[in-house]
Amino acid sequence: MRDFIFKRIAAIIIPFICIYGFYVILHGASAAGGSFAGGIILGLAAIVFSTIYGLKKGKKKFPEKVLFCIESYGTLFYGIIGMIGIINGAPFLANKLAGIDLGIPGTLTSGGLIGLLGLGVGIRVANTLLILFFTMEGADS
Amino acid sequence: MKIKNILVLLIVLLTTFGILLAVAELPPYGMDDNPIHNQVSERYINESLDDTGTLNMVTGIVFDYRAYDTMFETIVLFTATLAVVVTLKPFKKEEVDE
Numbered sequence: 403m404r405d406f407i408f409k410r411i412a413a414i415i416i417p418f419i420c421i422y423g424f425y426v427i428l429h430g431a432s433a434a435g436g437s438f439a440g441g442i443i444l445g446l447a448a449i450v451f452s453t454i455y456g457l458k459k460g461k462k463k464f465p466e467k468v469l470f471c472i473e474s475y476g477t478l479f480y481g482i483i484g485m486i487g488i489i490n491g492a493p494f495l496a497n498k499l500a501g502i503d504l505g506i507p508g509t510l511t512s513g514g515l516i517g518l519l520g521l522g523v524g525i526r527v528a529n530t531l532l533i534l535f536f537t538m539e540g541a542d543s
Numbered sequence: 544m545k546i547k548n549i550l551v552l553l554i555v556l557l558t559t560f561g562i563l564l565a566v567a568e569l570p571p572y573g574m575d576d577n578p579i580h581n582q583v584s585e586r587y588i589n590e591s592l593d594d595t596g597t598l599n600m601v602t603g604i605v606f607d608y609r610a611y612d613t614m615f616e617t618i619v620l621f622t623a624t625l626a627v628v629v630t631l632k633p634f635k636k637e638e639v640d641e
Binding site: 430432433473498512513514520526530533538 | 596597598605606610611613614617628
């Protein structure tokens with residue numbers, strides 16, 4: 403899969419796939435989609451990159467240490483965001499009760515904490531997909 | 544061996560009979576007075592825009608009403624990855640030998 407045509411087409415398409423993935427994640431509060439679907443799109447962009455440009459280049463771009471770090475501490479990020487509710491005197495992971503401005507429905511920043519949580523979960527899903535791909539691809543070599 | 548097979552068949556048939564009995568008790572699909580149409584879904588439909596500020600009701604439920612559920616769903620992702628990595632990833636010692 404180290405063909406010239408493949409590489410050039412991938413170089414054109416992959417940035418747009420990434421933009422689309424972030425678009426789906428960030429618009430989870432106002433449109434169809436959401437962080438799980440957007441995370442899958444992001445992870446697939448990385449998988450396409452490391453399939454076409456070779457596993458070595460892919461592992462150089464996404465180092466395994468960073469991947470495992472995100473995988474291990476991702477839930478901690480979620481918990482820290484949930485602590486905002488406790489600091490403001492409301493239950494854990496509270497959104498409206500904690501007095502956070504929910505914004506105008508339909509805009510990018512609507513939903514208070516939902517955007518942050520969605521971004522975290524989306525990156526987490528992409529990360530999981532990438533770790534599974536690297537592990538399974540490197541298992542038989 | 545044959546008696547065992549007959550026993551297994553009996554157990555499977557009995558289980559199927561029990562499940563079918565339970566299915567026969569289910570209310571008809573799509574009726575107005577089904578137990579699933581309770582105050583929970585009504586509340587979600589009527590007030591999720593005020594409560595969460597999202598137009599997408601699914602996102603509102605997943606990240607606001609059921610944020611705990613989503614938090615532990617990420618732990619499920621972590622556990623699945625852990626199982627795959629432990630099973631398939633070669634040990635460090637073998638990597639040094641290569």
